[in-house]
Amino acid sequence: MGAEGADVLVAMIKVYRFDPEDGRGARYDEFEVDAAPGRTVLDLLHDIHYNEDPTLSFRRSCQSAICGSCAMNVNGRTGLTCSTQAKPLLDRDGYLVVEPMKNMPILKDLVVDMDGFWESVHDVDPFLQAGRKVPKGPYIVPKARMELLKIAQDCIMCGSCLSECTSREANPDYLGPAALAKAYRFVADERDEARHGRLMVYSEANGIWDCDTCLYCNEVCPIHVKPMDAIMRMREMSIEAGIQSQGSKHAIAFYDTILKSGKLNEFATANKSLGLKGMVAQSGVATKIILHWKTPEIRKKPIEGVKDVTKLANLIERKKRRGTRR
């Protein structure tokens, strides 16, 4: 593959190394590799493993971006090494550094412990829960409604999204983008009859409302799954389904205050989403805010043109209702 003789492009690559048994701790090793056009980062790692240092460990299998084994962090961004070309990265950054995925414990070199990743996926009950109305033949599901799954169905569980997930970094119990994309795949599938129950569970702590919408998952997904879009759709669905959760209350309260004044009323929002008890629990935060002179004005004067805000909101509402009817 890649260079056959003539077009060799000698480059240096830095590779993260760690063997829990050798007592040397983590380090980086440098190797001279051939990064000719067309050669993938995985090709370079294979060259090292086969020809220079067989102790280098990394997972890989299909080499065609479909098995999800070879996700690693390359020049600071997680992706499949088998479909990541080396030369464009060298041209862009002037260097090549390969490290293991983030948000997962490192076991050996570029191999991470994915148990936590899989546990999260298992936690969303990732299997179809059919009702009693199973037809004799295949289900009749019009193309357009089957295509609701599209933003999630091709997930190959490589872990790239979780590696980049800022919410998971802050909260290790957060289910994370891959698990929630999997969850959405069933919520959006009309063959599944547990939709309401699923949305209730996913609305609990560490679920859909814990995403901080940084969008990294959508960006890094090597197979163009859109976990964040999936999470946002589930938020909408849970509100439409009238599911009460701190997240949905917060979103509704947020929306209401904007409609009223065109501005965010932090106090009213917190009051509505957390309730009195929650507010008391947040008193520490409140104290800090006051001490830092960051107190927001409690009574919001409506902004100029608040009527336009209301009009816009009504327009969106109407459009959405038409959309759901169709």
Added chain:
Amino acid sequence: MNRYDVLVLGGGLAGAMAARAASAAGADVAVVSKLHPLRSHTVAAAGGINAALAEGDSWEGHAFDTIKGSDYLADQDSVEIVCREAAAAVVEMDHLGTPFSRDEAGKLFNRPFGGHGLPRAYFAGDRTGLSLMQTAWEQLVANEITVYNEWAGTSLIVEEGRFAGLIAYNVADGRLDEFQAKAVVICTGPGGQMYGKTTNAVTCTGDGLAMALRAGGALKDMEFVQFHPTSLHGPNILITEAARGEGGIMKNAKGERFMERYSPKMLDMAPRDIVSRAIQTEANEGRAYPEGYVDLDLTHLGAERIRERLPEVHEFAVNFAGVDPAEKPIPIEPAQHYIMGGIATDNQGATNVPGIYAAGECACVSLHGANRLGGNALLECIVFGKLAGSAAAEFAQKHAQVEGGAAALSTDDRRIDGLMASEGTERVERIRQELKRVMWERVGIYRNDSDMTLAVGAVEDLQRRYANVRVGAKNTKFNYALLEAMELRNLLDLAEVIAKCALIRQESRGAHARTDYPKRNDASWLKHSLAWLRGDRVEITYEPVRITKWEPKERTY
């Protein structure tokens, strides 16, 4: 040590379906798999799964096409089972959640596949294998079936002529362990890594086939190796047959639609063996591009249809070849893709060793005979995976556990210790590359006596060199260098079987094309080969093909 009723070795589509079936039959089941099930090679299957579900189609039509495609080497009773069960299998997977592509009205779409008289391949975009695998894995989770991920099987334990257990190597910590069970279903999938050009994953090293051979099982029809016509030139990534099913056309370097010469009726949709030979002939006669590839032209389909029906093809062409298939043809060349042969089983997946079952690509029932039709492999995994899982569970209910296994464990332990301690002069990678070259050049698309005689000698020589191999890494955790050394032993033993079976079969049938015996010879060769290990030697015997109602005829398209 771990104890179960039934073990399933390999967590791909066949394995997951076998485990589910065995569990449903009441057995205590565990899957032992070198890769997490979702990493298995099933996910690379792209185009579709066949079933006679459409109006005007019949299971008999599907069966006839399969038998004709097999060049009449398939066992027709086995083909009948699969084709009768196909519709139910597709419907079942739909009920379990596979997101099959549908039309506006909500009915399942189908598309034409090579060698089929009617369009009968059902699909989920061009990620059908991935979608079916997801569904099968979801069922492992739903049924709380234990999966030992990243455990590579090393030996099947046979005591008193019966299966007694399995020895497996834990990649994470470098230890061997024994799994006791009353029955095992081997579902380890492909073994194409002995070929220089292959669409198989690097992990497809035929481990289960080699283990079954050493445990006293027979390998059936191993000389029949499928070369897929359309792999991406260079990295040999599979460009699904669906690309032609959706209307893609192959052209040589002169811009000629060369399939007109080889299959005037079916053209680009002829079976894979015929299309691969056509490309190879174009190359041999100087009408391909100098690097040996030809064009697969999808430009007339338009960007939208390519994006909707062939998103993966689009992705592969852009990412791996730098070609937008809506604008320029994709450079393609044949590559090893599938092994029609495998562990000989009956229609329930049982081998000749009581307690050992097999299903999926590593098994040979025989459904595919001398050439497999596209869309039949995923189907085989589901139908025979389920049958073998149920049969294994039933066997486990009727039989007591055979004790023993300590000896097998210590033999494997010694073998691995020996590999780790060896200061030999041979390198795993050198032997592997030479094996790939020999098999590609001498037991490839076109074969002849002198090439294959050389290949047999070369493989035996590589086996001798393997005895002097040194493993370059001595650590215990995730020591892939050691795993690759173990895999290489399996590849070498299978290559020997393939080369020897191919050398002996003096005819051309399906994918086994000999320039020195260019005709099919039913009088002498309408029979299956069975390779056995007797001591250290491979012995080959033959058995008749089971014919029900389709008498062998000349195979033209």
